[in-house]
Amino acid sequence: MKIATWNVNSLKVRLPQVLDWLAANPVDALCLQELKLPDDRLPLDALREAGYHTAAAGQSTYNGVAVLSRQPGRDVLRNIPGFDDAQQRLLAVTLDSPCGEIRIISAYCPNGQSLESDKYPYKLAWFAALRDHIEQELARYPRLALLGDFNVAPEDRDVHDPVKWEGQVLVSAPERAALQALIDLGLHDAFRLFDQPEKSFSWWDYRQLGFRRNAGLRIDHILLSDALREHCVSCAIDKEPRRLPQPSDHAPVIAELGCA
DNA sequence: ATGGTAGACATTCTA
Numbered sequence: 001m002k003i004a005t006w007n008v009n010s011l012k013v014r015l016p017q018v019l020d021w022l023a024a025n026p027v028d029a030l031c032l033q034e035l036k037l038p039d040d041r042l043p044l045d046a047l048r049e050a051g052y053h054t055a056a057a058g059q060s061t062y063n064g065v066a067v068l069s070r071q072p073g074r075d076v077l078r079n080i081p082g083f084d085d086a087q088q089r090l091l092a093v094t095l096d097s098p099c100g101e102i103r104i105i106s107a108y109c110p111n112g113q114s115l116e117s118d119k120y121p122y123k124l125a126w127f128a129a130l131r132d133h134i135e136q137e138l139a140r141y142p143r144l145a146l147l148g149d150f151n152v153a154p155e156d157r158d159v160h161d162p163v164k165w166e167g168q169v170l171v172s173a174p175e176r177a178a179l180q181a182l183i184d185l186g187l188h189d190a191f192r193l194f195d196q197p198e199k200s201f202s203w204w205d206y207r208q209l210g211f212r213r214n215a216g217l218r219i220d221h222i223l224l225s226d227a228l229r230e231h232c233v234s235c236a237i238d239k240e241p242r243r244l245p246q247p248s249d250h251a252p253v254i255a256e257l258g259c260a
Numbered sequence: 261a262t263g264g265t266a267g268a269c270a271t272t273c274t275a
Binding site for chain 1: 267268275
């Protein structure tokens, strides 16, 4: 079973790339972020013709998350229960696999903008609410994968220039602590289960030739519960879509679970 | 210290 995550920065613009990518990478589930489309404008027909069911929490202009899957997802949950939020940032589905049912969750964590912004405390509050929610989800679904754009680079090796970025948003100690609190529930960064090239990143700023200079951050992650970690046989970032004309600023991340 | 690019919407906000 293969699962993946991709912040597409507008599904409207990136739909052809998503369809091409799925044809070349026929994963069982693809979590998407930054759809920037309301529910009634999602390209459900095109995705169905490509062989995928769509469960989504859409939103016009900003945010919006989805899980595309070969089999229809069930027990669809939108947003974080009890966390009052107009921004569509979380979507969970349950899928069947040979090792039992798996909870797949697509997350678009807040960016935070800067440490001085009012979006920064919102980001930390969102992470705290996510932590409490995932704790409950883990109790019900021991085989759980949380995939998405976390907008946090966990360690300095996930940052192209740690000195320049020190203390900045996406890297600051409170954000890293918030991500670690989530991981401390019993999750594992699938990417770091394996040897990886140095300077591996998943996001590069559109500005200042960020991709060409590999001036990036690793902020897109696949977090696996203990029960899934033992089945994970690979995890990689696919930089190819970032090389295309009119790319998303993020690259997909794929993990393979040996239970299928 | 500033602005650089991209997307959506409407000329500014978010990332």
